[in-house]
Amino acid sequence: MPDATDRANATDAADTTPTDSGRGPGRILVVVYGVLALAATGRSVLQIVEYFDRAPLAYVLSALAAVIYIVATVGMARGNRASNRVALVACTIELVGVLVVGALSYAVPSAFPDKTVWSHFGSGYGFVPLVLPVLGIWWLTRVRSRSSGSAGA
């Protein structure tokens, strides 16, 4: 990894400028996202293969959530400006998803015969799915402004 001087010497904020999004406190986010991505993907694949007919909407949403978690994990772990932008989009979709699906699961419970990570605002998962995108967006915007501060000089 380049040290701070290398970063300061970078002439422009190229897409490959390291942002350290996967280091320091960001490492924690990568771990939590990674665990969610692994567990959600495995579960979602099995749900769709084994009993898709039982709750198609819920399982499609679970699969969507799983993909978004994978994208966010990889984006943060790679830690350059382009990957961070991708991760930021993933976190935003995730936040919108958990809010919309959370609200819908209370409003139209019949559409959700089986739970998804996002139903009831992630209450089945200790509200981690609700808190995580907020933390992710906060962290990604923070490392972005920090790295453009040092690289843009």
Added chain:
Amino acid sequence: MLLQLTQVLVAVAALLTLVALGYTLLDRLIDNWLLGLVALVELGVVVQLGRGLVGIPDLSEHKATFTAYLVTLPFVLAITTLGAIKDKTRWAMASIAVGAFAVVVMTLRLQQIWDLYA
């Protein structure tokens, strides 16, 4: 599932969570003590994986969640610990704490599913 295995595994993983948190606060780096605890937890989740896979056909519900958690668990600490060995900072210790806590939660969830549906 083997209730005793779950109890031991949860206890060791909880201990690892606390020790890793302590290391984070004291700014200590990964050492053999911590690695030993990680190895114990890993051994536990691998045994659990074996036992769990055999038991999947007995489950009436939540097979998907059960299988996914079972298979995910061995990777959680393996990946966080490899990261911590490469990146020697306090945050790496904190990530082990988070990983160990995830092992506690997911193992309890496995046991819960097992108790309800096996």
